[in-house]
Amino acid sequence: MSKRPFLGWFASPSILIAFAIAASFLAIVQYSLRAHVPGSLNPGGLTLDNFTTLWKAVYGQAFLNTVLLCFWTALFTLLIGYPLAFAMVRAKSARLRSAILLISLTPLFLGEIVRTYSWMIVLGNRGFVNAVLMQMGLIDRPIDFMFTMTGVVIALVHFTLPIVVVMLAAALSHIDRNLERAATSLGAGRVRVFATVTLPLSIPGIVAATSTAFAWTFSAFATPQMIGGGKVQTISTLVYQVGFASFNFPLAASLSLVGLLFTIAVLAIFNTGIRRLEKIGAH
């Protein structure tokens, strides 16, 4: 029996790539421990100063902003995405199903820039929403969306929605319809069937979708940058600013390192959550 034909051939390209990933990660770690020499791109000697710098209020604020942003985005994406996924999976007509799928999916393939730009036009002081509201006489001063957390969250919800919908739809579509029918035959109305059967059984999907939404939001850059307009600093915008405006790569490196550890910690929490849920048997 030829035991493992192709092992070397097939694995080596990916081993090379893995080395590149590991090396770039090490580069970040290494830079984060080096001093910044103003006016120079080459880092100085070993130091922990970068991490102490991170204690400053700006950076704390950015962390807090990022977490809040992730939280609100995940929450609202879920609230909007769930009904959408539900409708998509349950729509009786195949056309409606396809339509919902396409509409909610197209944004996924448009990238951050197109979507963020579009929202800038929608949310600006003289943007679409304010123009409509003013012309309808509902408001007489434009509502501030741009440069506010609200605006960034709205755009980020739109940004993460497709992936959340897809994940929720996958979870919902794998729930055995007979379970709901069984509940119905036992006298449960639609609301009750949803609350006691569908919703509990989709919890693992919800957790998975939420954690993905979290990761996406965390790494979003263009949206907080363009809609937050410097008023809503996140870790990603700060890394860019520190790196490319101040060219303080060591600080940028330590910032992204801490950000990464933070992401890993949050995802780990989510994962244990999922495992616990699976143990309970909502599956």
Add this chain to the structure above:
Amino acid sequence: MSSEIPRNTPQDSRQHPAVQIDGVAKSFSGTVALEPVWLKIRRGEFLTLLGPSGCGKTTLLNLIAGFLEADEGELFINRDLVTQVPPHQREIGIVFQNYALFPHMNVAQNVAYGLRTRRVSKAETAERVREALALVKLEDFADRRPRQLSGGQQQRVALARALVIRPRVLLLDEPFSALDRNLRTAMQVELKEIQSRLGLTTVFVTHDQSEALSMSDRIAVMSRGRIRQIGTPTEIYDQPQSRFVSTFVGDANLFSATLREKTTADAILEVGSTRLTLSTYQVDMPAPGPVTLFVRPEQCVLTDSGKPDAIPATVALSVYQGSYAELHLDCPSAEGGRVMLRVPASQALPAGASVGIALPQRGPAIYAREDDIA
């Protein structure tokens, strides 16, 4: 004789039926899943819907349950018109093939579900859950999760869950098809016992003829969205009204024959060069001409090949089956050229032996040659 062959107008009215289906039909985006069906299910009756895959059994069941909306026709449960009533108000119990137990609830919670939706008091719920679990012999499993149970146990929980609400009708869709042979037999016996004890009106879906024959009070044989014949198991097995029913239920030997003459009770046929006189149970016999003659294997008797009223044949192979052997005979007059008989394993004949097949005078049926195959 069955008095329930589907007819165009429902008229007879002895005691009112538990379920009455009046011309209910269903299509899915143009393709007909169920032609208009008329059917009355008596109180306490165990009625089986039997038919090949895709014949519309599940569709009919879902119409009764209310999971599907009928395109036309009306449906009554205990005299109440329920065509427009949503499933959760129909008070029916359902058991699914894959059990459909709520995985996030334990056994007791599963069984209690239907009582909670009915806002039954806590004490009564506990009592009735206990009773239902006792009925299916699972008192000790109340705290288990479904996936900690074997297939047979899960099936029983599903049954208890359906029974605890005291449904007006119990519907079962191939409930045993995921179980292995031994467990399946055991569950069949158990279900039948519980059903007769409680006097529960039951509609049972299966495509397994042996299951249908052994459990049912009546069987409705379906194909292609129609009910082909309704009757007791004996009626279905012994007096199939069509070629389809005869071959779908039980083994059938079919001979190409020519119907020469028919009188009120008798028919004179030629099978090959053999001339036979038979008396049949059939309601409508085809006109003289080429026909198909149907006989069950156990009605055929092996005789000498020389006898005048015997159909000549040759042993092709004998297949050992443990408790008996199947003799496959090459017979030019048979459709497909083969006839099958069962003999005790010790009486199996060697391949090549010439034999004669004698048919009983009563029992065989005569179908028009162009009768359906499906």
Add this chain to the structure above:
Amino acid sequence: MSSEIPRNTPQDSRQHPAVQIDGVAKSFSGTVALEPVWLKIRRGEFLTLLGPSGCGKTTLLNLIAGFLEADEGELFINRDLVTQVPPHQREIGIVFQNYALFPHMNVAQNVAYGLRTRRVSKAETAERVREALALVKLEDFADRRPRQLSGGQQQRVALARALVIRPRVLLLDEPFSALDRNLRTAMQVELKEIQSRLGLTTVFVTHDQSEALSMSDRIAVMSRGRIRQIGTPTEIYDQPQSRFVSTFVGDANLFSATLREKTTADAILEVGSTRLTLSTYQVDMPAPGPVTLFVRPEQCVLTDSGKPDAIPATVALSVYQGSYAELHLDCPSAEGGRVMLRVPASQALPAGASVGIALPQRGPAIYAREDDIA
């Protein structure tokens, strides 16, 4: 009597076997899938591996094919040691349950595949493909894609593909389990005919006892990674050597009994208060004491309940099966309290009737009470 009960050393050597398995064993990450197995398969023989799900049938087949590597033991095909030979050099033909026809090739290309790997000339390939397709009666389907064929046709293509390379051994893993009952019977007959005609050494895996009984020259009954008994179908059915084999193959009635005395040929037992003298075929009978008595349903005879050597019982229910009825009897001496007999449908007795069960003198077997259940 079977002379092939698994033994510790392989010694007999008439003509050399087509396949010889010497102490081959296999574990998957610690769990034993197959205990060491010794087995010789004769040339031209149709050997069936029969056993419940998970007993190691597929594992054994994969070891013969070379898809798995044995942990220990050696494997010979036609005297060649092949333990280390990769599957593509073993010259075996395989037919899988789900056919595994290459979906991206048409029927002819599928069948030609094994010839192309052998660099057979184009002309010869065409000729042999045609022959193989003729063998399975599919000459006219050469250009079809697998998914344009019915299940039975696909199965035949798979067979043709395996046969065209003139394999030293043909392996089949539950080849018919995806087919419906009628097609299945037809394919069984067809396979058996082709196999005998070509004199092909065949290893056939199934968990269907009826299939095993009807097709095999010999059957190896497996459970839990071991071969429990090897023998001809009659040996297996009539003389099961263990409780497991007796219940797995065919229906069995088991009585709790006490073995009082045993002589060379006879055994005196008490079943409840009934005293019986039996002569058995068994090689090793258990020591006197509590035993289990095994009888096939068709060996039991119904008599009056009063007879002294009859075991008393009551009819619990009679289950209609079309060509016959199953009588389920409540019988206190029976294990599980139930005994089953088959009677012609017309002779079914009403529930509650008292009857006696008479056992034949030869036929029943006696197993130690603690004999396995698995």
Add this chain to the structure above:
Amino acid sequence: ETLVVSSWGGSFRDLIDETIAKKFTEETGVDVEFITGGTIDRLNQAKLSRDTPESDVTFTTSHIGWLYHNDGLFEELDMSKIPNAVNLVEQAKISPSHIGAWAYVYTIGYLPDAVPEGMTFDSWEDLWSPELEGMIAAPDFDPSHIIAVSSKLDGVDIENWMDATDKLLALKPNFKAFYTNDANSQQLLSTGETPVQIMLSMNAYHMQSEGLNIKLAIPKEGAVLGVDTMGITAGTDKQELAYKFINAALDPEVQAKIAEIKKGSPVVSNVDLPEELADLPGIFTTPEQWESQTLIIPHELRAEKTAEWRQWFSENMISGN
């Protein structure tokens, strides 16, 4: 053969392309290619590619030009090779290796319709008016204008700007946003997001041309002068062409065209501008104007302090809402 010019992208690249490069190509037959990017970004790029310079001529701001100069990224200019430089105004001679290409001011631009009635901005002090709460925007990339203004209003020398931080912090409530680039600044105005901006005069004129009702004020303390400059990238092998390019930039006709297109101020004294153009705030045609209307931050000091200002600004003014 092509000459590679490093400049800002967008309208500035277009400006250079239509004026200087056009003239240059006419004169030499050599094509011009651009690499574009932000001011700081290109500085760092230049540092990175010090050994193999990516461009031949670099446009940058006057103070960042000092960083190029200090880092040795610019060739020292041989003024004899730039005949047109004889008319260069004093304020445009920045360092031995970079000189002005055009000038502009950062001052107060506002939407008359959207500010409280009667606001006129005669003085920078008006920015502190409580009525302007949440209405102002300023560049986030360069806080030097407002720091200079605050220092001046508080009467402290800009070197001691830290003494004026209270003044700066007092302005904080009035800030709505900090724009990150010129386009951003224009968007903020055109959408009415921030009706008052400390902004580039040229941007205001551009918005006017697109039909926006925007006004530019020159406060009595003067508008903050900015000079965009050019230098020859150190190590280029196309020095001769680079000199010709710079010379073309200082050509009076080219300068006039720049003033016309972008409403930037010429940096040579021999330009003839139509009156309506010459009258515009932020365009200086006479030495008096150069003297009286500008508030000048010493370029070298600015270069030195920029990093410090930025850090203070981002930690104290931008963040922490």
Add this chain to the structure above:
Amino acid sequence: MKKTILDHALDWAGRILLTAILCFVLLPFIVVLIASFNESAILTFPPKGWSFRWYANAFEYRDFGEGLVNSLMIAAIGATIALIAGSGFAYVLNRYDFALKSLLNGVLMSPLIIPNFTIGLGLLILSAAASLPRSVWLVVAVHVIIVLPFVVRSVYVSLQNFERRYEQAAESLGAGPVHVLLTITLPLLLPGLVSGGLFAAILSFNEFTASLFVVNQRTQTLPVAMYNYVREYADPTLAAVSVIYVAVVAVMLLLVHKFFRLEKVLNVE
């Protein structure tokens, strides 16, 4: 089925909610469509006049053209490399056990959780440290790293669903490992490989955040060019570009949907 008042209320609430959500999803694209025809550079709603000038501008603006070419090239090369490396790795992952398998897997999958800006920064620092220029290959490397996990996942799923019996059947018919790979495994996995590659190409084409760190003027991708445009011009040219972008993507998705059924591709049925 007769419905209770509650049922009707639920139906209508559901319909309204669904419509509202779909509007939310579509709103920015509709607005951007309107904006793209706005005559003036200053956006107003409703627009005061209509014009195609921004479309003309979009086609004339050099950076978009160059960015598009760069993006297409990077996506093609990156997706191809990722497809080759990724399907090789998925195969190995699915079939074999070997030392450090899970470590290798962990490292290769880590870009799924590492924020893109960290990846960009890491490779930028790495290339600077190795004194490599910011060439197109650096951008390709970043893209390969980012899309590789998606390719591995999608091919891995195809492999998991792949019927090993086909290979075993071929082996039993005398085919050696290479022959099996070429005549059975590859042809049968082709749809999975194609969709994995397409998916990788789309992701790469859209990648922005990490690219921003590693591109320069010559290698800038379309998303970066668009970002820079927004930073430099305040006119609706980008709205025109966005409209074209949306239209192209929607058409592509429709095509994919027609041939592959998205429900199936995304495992949501």
